[in-house]
Amino acid sequence: MTVPGATGALGRWVPGVQVVSTYRRGWLPKDLVAGLVLSTLLVPQGMAYAELAGLPPITGLYTTVLGLLGYALFGASRILVVGPDSSLGPMIAAVLIPIVGSGGDPVVAMGLASMLALLVGLTMTVAGIAKLGFVADLLSKPTQIGYMNGLALTILVGQLPKLCGFSVDGTGLIDELSGFLGGLAAGDVVPAALGVGLFTLAVIVALQRWLPKVPAVLVAVVGAIAATWLLDLGERGVKLVGPLPEGLPPFTLPHATWSQLALLLVGAVGITVVSLTDTVSTASSFAARTGQEVRADQEMKGVGAANIAASFFQGFPVSTSGSRTAVAEQSGARTQVTGVMGAAVILVMLVLTPGLLRDLPQPALGAVVIAASLSLADVPGTLGLWRRRHTEFSVSIAAFLGVAVFGVLPGIGIAVGLSVLNVFRRVWWPYxxxxxxxxxxxxxxxxxxxxxxxxxxxxxxxxxxxxxxxxxxxxxxxxxxxxxxxxxxxxxxxxxxxxxxxxxxxxxxxxxxxxxxxxxxxxxxxxxxxxxxxxxxxxxxxxxxxxxxxxxxxxxxxxxxxxxxxxxxxxxxxxxxxxxxxxxx
Incomplete structure (x- = not known):
């Protein structure tokens, strides 16, 4: 027997309990269908964003499962979807590469990524308890636009070698662009890899533009796998994902040395600011559509719980996703049962059909990431700033250059600094x-x-x-x-x-x-x-x-x-x- 008062009190701290206690039977079919549709997007994106972070693709699936379950229990939004995110991938890589080196031991990288997720989760949770949701205001709209534009360009350039079938050893936009151009000049391009990569990218972009209700990423990934079978791309020099580990994600304790912990903590703060801003803005936009009230502090606790849960199962930092939340909403999602269903589908795949994606070409994953980077860029918003206020346009460009020239982590510091200075400027020289x-x-x-x-x-x-x-x-x-x-x-x-x-x-x-x-x-x-x-x-x-x-x-x-x-x-x-x-x- 459930005590209403006890359920209400517990529900304020653990919103998932309140969802269960107030759940309507009529919602279940819609949540289950939305979860099935959502899973078709979660799998390829999770794998792609893991590689964007410099980690094995399987960690993206582990992270997706635990992120969804953690947020379903502690998150305040009924339909917000949490998981690996394209905006966090370069930041995670920027933290890990200086520690383990480019192309370092993946086991070490996975352990450090898990510790990074734990630090982000603890930071987000403490911020939520301390009611520090206002920290999201440290990134003004112009600096957000500039930062995201810089991030989009960084992601795009970083994925071009993979799209062309080769790799480069670089740690920043300029190094990666130089390495890519050098690879082109040296004739390192694998024609078959470039072909399947461009095909995948074209399918995603075309479907998203002209048939937005069709799961573009799923169709493109299935098409890429079919091309691998029909054209024997593995024998033509195209790198494939290969077999994934079978079974459930293993429980592991995050660990790092004291010297590594200091570097991870700095990165965790930057990731927390970006994740917090994404969470509050995404939650606000979707809550406005349904008339719900945004509980920013509880949202931080929910995303914090998602990160902590992922950290104990070889996961990496997660954030909310506007695109995946939109898919869930369009598919009829009513509650977080949609996310639980999506996690269950991934677990079933890992247990019963781990070889399902072994023939997925790596260039196709690169195309998925490039498509995501294109959605991050906001060129119309930048032009709008130029037309409306040149000062804020200049701030946006400075944030863009900060990311592009100095890197992702310094870029977020520059973006926050510019936002604060812009506020100070208005007080310093008021009208x-x-x-x-x-x-x-x-x-x-x-x-x-x-x-x-x-x-x-x-x-x-x-x-x-x-x-x-x-x-x-x-x-x-x-x-x-x-x-x-x-x-x-x-x-x-x-x-x-x-x-x-x-x-x-x-x-x-x-x-x-x-x-x-x-x-x-x-x-x-x-x-x-x-x-x-x-x-x-x-x-x-x-x-x-x-x-x-x-x-x-x-x-x-x-x-x-x-x-x-x-x-x-x-x-x-x-x-x-x-x-x-x-x-x-």
Whole structure:
């Protein structure tokens, strides 16, 4: 007998329990069918992404199974699909290659990959418990686009040798491109390999574009295997996947030396940031379609559990997949039973038909990865940034170059750094303007938008669109000084302070010194629309004294009325001032 209260409490921590307790019998046929359809995509992609990470193809299947089961138990989304991901593959390789070397012992690589998955899982889980979902915001949209474009190019170039039937020894985009071009010049291309690779890629791209409901990857892989049988490609120099190990994934304890652990931990942090961003954005987009609420912290725990589960069965780090989730949704998935069904199909294949994919050509796996890389690139989004805002386009290109030139892991660091710097730049150099009264429009408005706006002689209304802190205190001070030096000299400079959400101690000291400087020039600094929390800080700093208490007004209208009463000034059309820049930019 199930106790409802106990189930509800446990369900908040382990959402899979709640799914089971509320499951409807009518959902089962749809979940089972969706799971069968999904498995046709999971198998070839799992194998391909394992090789992208520099690991044996079988580890991709192990990782897929345990990732699906771990997330089904602890994940919050009803249909989100977790598993090996094309965006993580190059990052995993970038962590492992410096430790084991290119072409190193696969057993050692598998052990380190499992430890990497464990570290990622623990990091994600701790982040979820600590409610650190906001970390996903460290990658802005422009930097995400640039990072993904760089990643797509890196993946594409890295898979070109496999598509052509040979391999290169390189650890970055430039090295791999140089090695690929060298292989072409040396005549290393295997015609049969290139033919089956291009055939597979063409089938995937064509079906995804013109028949999106057809499982393109499955059709292409089946076609590649058929070509191997019909044309005897193995005898023509085409490398095949070969027989996979038979049976269930073995339980293994992840291990690494202390020196290896330090390198793995750095990589785990970068992978966690990317996985977290993918998870939150993918979960949000699919939840919006069904009216569900996104529980970002629980999603992190779910993906963390998926990584931890995979780490004990020779798996590697996993993330959510928008493409596989879309397939599940289109196939009628209702709950995570779809993922459990997909995992069960893979397990049955490993136990009963392990030789099913032995004749799959390696160039076909390369084509699967290349097709995935093409979906990562967002050229229209990049062009849109150029049309909409050149600054953010530049940030996107810088993130792209960071990945392309310095590598995947440094690239994610550069992308995060650029996002943070872009935020800081907006606080450092915020928009500033002078306000006036526009005829027929209530209130006071930007004179750049309303160049004919009227102004009161001797009064300047100035707006500063940012919190006033140490980073922009000098910018604010210099602009106030410029306004005070204009001719005819103003008597009042009124700060429209509604956008000023904070004043720190550095800015407070600046305000006190600036007020004394202006007083010496016969100019009064007046504050209007100051928020109550900010006013309380100013009082606590002891500024309400050095700053004349009579120069604080609740609204701009009150400040204007007080100035007109005191001076008798009336509104007048603006007088052009050559070379004057009211915005301060």
């Amino acid at each position: 500033q303007t002078v306000l006036g009264r526009a005829r027929g429009v209530p209130g006071y408005h930007d004179v750049h938008s309303y160049p004919d706006a009227e102004r009161l002689p001797g009064l300047v209304m100035y707006r500063f669109d940012a919190p006033l802190i140490f980073a922009n205190a000098r910018v604010f001070r210099d602009q106030i000084r410029r306004l005070a030096r204009t001719e005819p000299a103003p008597r009042w400079i009124v700060l429209a302070a509604e956008p000023v959400t904070d004043v720190d101690t550095t800015a407070a000291d600046m305000l006190e010194a600036l007020d004394r400087e202006l007083d010496a020039r016969g100019v009064s600094l007046v504050l209007a629309e100051l928020k109550d929390p900010v006013r309380r800080k100013i009082d606590r700093y002891g500024l309400t004294g050095p700053l004349d208490p009579a120069h604080f007004f609740p609204t701009l209208d009150d400040a204007v009325a007080a100035y007109r009463t005191r001076t008798g000034a009336d509104w007048a059309a603006p007088v052009p001032s050559p070379g004057r820049d009211d915005s301060g930019e």
